[in-house]
Amino acid sequence: MTAAASAPGAGRAPGRGPVQAPPAAGPEPRAEPGDEVLARAALTRVLEPGEEHGGRWLRAYGAVGLIRLLTGPEPEPGVLSGVGAERLAGYRRRAAAADPRRDLALAAETGGRFVCPGSAEWPSQLDDLGDARPVGLWVRGRPSLRAWALRSVAVVGARACTPYGAHMAQSLAGELAERGWVVVSGAAYGIDGAAHRGALAAGGATVAVLACGVDVPYPRGHAGLLGRIASQGLLLGELPPGSHPTPSRFVLRNRVIAALTRGTVVVEAAHRSGSLVTARRAQALGRITMGIPGPATSGLSAGVHELLRGEAALVTDAAEVVELVGGMGELAPERRGPVIARDLLGPDAVRVLEALPAGRPADLGELALAAGTGTDEVIGRLYELHSLGFVERQGDGWQLTSKRPRGGAYGGVPRRGGR
Structure with missing residues (x-):
């Protein structure tokens, strides 16, 4: 297999200048590709991508054996099965014309390489x-x-x-x-x-x-x-x-x-x-x-x-x-809309807030009836809502404040009696 282009910084020691090569040393010899690499490189000139009959031949004879069958004497009928005689003849012509060493050299000129099954880089x-x-x-x-x-x-x-x-x-x-x-x-x-x-x-x-x-x-x-x-x-x-x-x-x-x-x-x-x-x-x-x-x-x-x-x-x-x-624990964040003031209220306070009519004050008895609770509970929740800016007192009654907390008091829920 041809070697890839060297990584940036090759030939430098960490934290130092360029390392001087010994004057008598020549260029490092390039490793010669093995028979398996040459055979598979040649087969990329012969077989189209994804041809399953070619995959079956490879499984049966190996890359080197398959190239020998395609470039040697005419194989016996049935040895390379799955294609007609005319198509097989085309494969043999391609195999005879293939020059894997030239292809590997051309790839190396552009910083390329050929990766085979079984090699360290094969996925x-x-x-x-x-x-x-x-x-x-x-x-x-x-x-x-x-x-x-x-x-x-x-x-x-x-x-x-x-x-x-x-x-x-x-x-x-x-x-x-x-x-x-x-x-x-x-x-x-x-x-x-x-x-x-x-x-x-x-x-x-x-x-x-x-x-x-x-x-x-x-x-x-x-x-x-x-x-x-x-x-x-x-x-x-x-x-x-x-x-x-x-x-x-x-x-x-x-x-x-x-x-x-x-x-x-x-x-x-x-x-x-x-x-x-x-x-x-x-x-x-x-x-x-x-x-x-x-x-x-x-x-x-x-x-x-x-x-x-x-x-x-x-x-x-x-x-x-x-x-x-991804792996375990790589979870997407929980998705929700923006938090508004009403989201922070407890269920009892929300029930009293929703009992308040729109546009007019209401007395304690009316609110207790609408909220389905006692007046003592209503009083406690009204003072809580008042401290948070949701309601205001009008004489003996209570009504929604005209200046509701930021984000709205209702979070998109229609007010009771509203239009």
Whole structure:
């Protein structure tokens, strides 16, 4: 496997200047990739992402054995089953043309590397995909993919999103990044781009899962954004350097987003949105699926609302997302409206307060009858309410004060006798 670019500050001792290399020493030799790495890198040129018959072949013969079967003499019928003769011939032509050493060198030139199943950086949760598991991942960026994937959340949604959707995706991603979570998305226009920008703006971590080579800036309008992600986060994909996206590859990369992360949040999605493919794949894999609701009249939120009517959880901010995907005790704060003066009263005082008519004073007997208690209890509660500014005395009677405590005396409850 090719080595990634060295981390910033390499070659410096802590608190000192640059360490001088011995004059006779030459450049450090690069470790040669093993047969398994070369075979899997070659297979990314042969198999399309998510081809389950390819996964079955890998399970049966191993990567090295499969490449030998595809590049050696014509295998006996039934050895590579599941595809027709014409398609198998196409695989053999691709295998003969594959040059994994060249692909590994091209990836290294852009700071990339190839990560295989079984390697220290491989995220084992991708194994949940079974035979549809990636052959390997081409990765560009310095952080460890395995370490980042352990605490990651996918934020996906519509390409043609509304300003509301873009705002929600960007703010949600920023809040998640500030809490130490990695935001994963697909680098597309709309919600994906907003999510990446939100995480980057917060100085946080973000991963873009691509349907093309990690050296291909697609979409072109996101070339700058992809460059920022490569320098601050990670770009990854199943396709080798120089590969371009196709419609089917976009759909298939969604399974990687779903499997890689602890949960998926959908922000705006119509009924036929590809984001729903990600969410439903996440559900099938046992991951947490969440949705941010939109206006009931918005077609761009119709797919999200359909998810929320099923197994998806409704969320509105990062705290609610973390409560679902985080560890024990990472609870969202209790949500309630503002505390008003009336909330602080005891039930007996509230009963007397509600017995007071609007616009006129009432005597003790009337209040005791309306409150269903004795006059002694009424007198005690009236003096309590008077000290708090709720009522005032008018001769022998009592009435509501014209200057009620801040927040209103009734907290939205209609006054007795009011209109």
